[in-house]
Amino acid sequence: EIEVHFGLMRPTCSHEEIHLKADGNLGFSRGNGNDGLYFGCHRDRELLEYAIRKVDQALAKKGVTFKEEFGPWSFNHWVGTCAIGYCSDPGTLLVKGTSNVAVADASIVPRQIWAHPALSLMAAGHKAADLIAKSFI
Numbered sequence: 757e758i759e760v761h762f763g764l765m766r767p768t769c770s771h772e773e774i775h776l777k778a779d780g781n782l783g784f785s786r787g788n789g790n791d792g793l794y795f796g797c798h799r800d801r802e803l804l805e806y807a808i809r810k811v812d813q814a815l816a817k818k819g820v821t822f823k824e825e826f827g828p829w830s831f832n833h834w835v836g837t838c839a840i841g842y843c844s845d846p847g848t849l850l851v852k853g854t855s856n857v858a859v860a861d862a863s864i865v866p867r868q869i870w871a872h873p874a875l876s877l878m879a880a881g882h883k884a885a886d887l888i889a890k891s892f893i
Contacts, residue, residue, distance in 0.1 A: 757823070760815075762807050765870045769797035774834060835873070839866035848891065849884050860884030 777783040812822060838859045840846050849858045862877055869876060 758820075760811055762804055762811075764800055764804065766868055767800050768803070769799050774837075835862045835865040835868055837863040840864040841866070847887070849887055858884065858888055860888070 773784070775783050815821070838844050838851060840849070844851055844859045844864055849860055849864065851857045851859060860881055862873060864880060865873070865876070
């Protein structure tokens, strides 16, 4: 038994904005949960359906059939809540308008990247450490 998962690493036209609600819970801008992430536009829906068909056809040639189809569910690496250059200063990582609040996480990445963000974020963390250390010298 194998499991195959599909996801748009970089949606072409679907998006969702997340925000912190007054009660401390997360809310989505469209009010429809995660549907806007993958099904916010016809083009992204067609792309996922095409990928599922192609994999199904390739597996069928090997005698494998889908047992069940679940989802869609979203998986995300949220980025861009304090994008570098817009919210944070590229030279210091300080939040614009502040003198002592720096951002050094995925929120500085302006757009979703095409791969798992772990290595990119580790590099950003190392650079942030250098920039913050320099500010104390």
